[in-house]
Amino acid sequence: MGIDEKLSLNTYKVYKISHIIVDKEKCNICSDKPCIYCCPAGTYSLEKNDLIISFEGCVECGTCEIVCPYKKIRLTYPPLGHGIIYRYG
Ligand code: SF4
Numbered sequence: 001m002g003i004d005e006k007l008s009l010n011t012y013k014v015y016k017i018s019h020i021i022v023d024k025e026k027c028n029i030c031s032d033k034p035c036i037y038c039c040p041a042g043t044y045s046l047e048k049n050d051l052i053i054s055f056e057g058c059v060e061c062g063t064c065e066i067v068c069p070y071k072k073i074r075l076t077y078p079p080l081g082h083g084i085i086y087r088y089g
């Protein structure tokens with residue numbers, strides 16, 4: 001089984017409350033918005049100039065917390081643990 005096929009078998013236990021806390025105070029003056037471009041899970045997006053955080057697919061790499069120039073992103077641990085249930089052996 002190839003890696004793509006294996007990854008497609010993963011399922012996520014998603015907690016209803018976000019483990020990513022973003023203080024959006026500086027987002028309007030953040031010109032590059034690196035959080036949107038750095039995240040491998042596509043967690044951050046813009047909708048009518050508002051930063052949307054779709055935390056459900058986060059793989060907890062920590063990159064967004066590091067690249068935010070104003071240090072306004074805080075990651076916590078999801079209450080359900082890592083959240084991924086591996087279904088392959
Ligand atoms: S990088 Fe930080 S300040 Fe910039 S848009 Fe993202 S959360 Fe907001």
Ligand code: SF4
Pocket residue numbers: 020038039040041042043057058059060061062063064065075
């Ligand atoms: S921790 Fe990694 S995967 Fe999660 S939101 Fe930040 S950049 Fe994306």
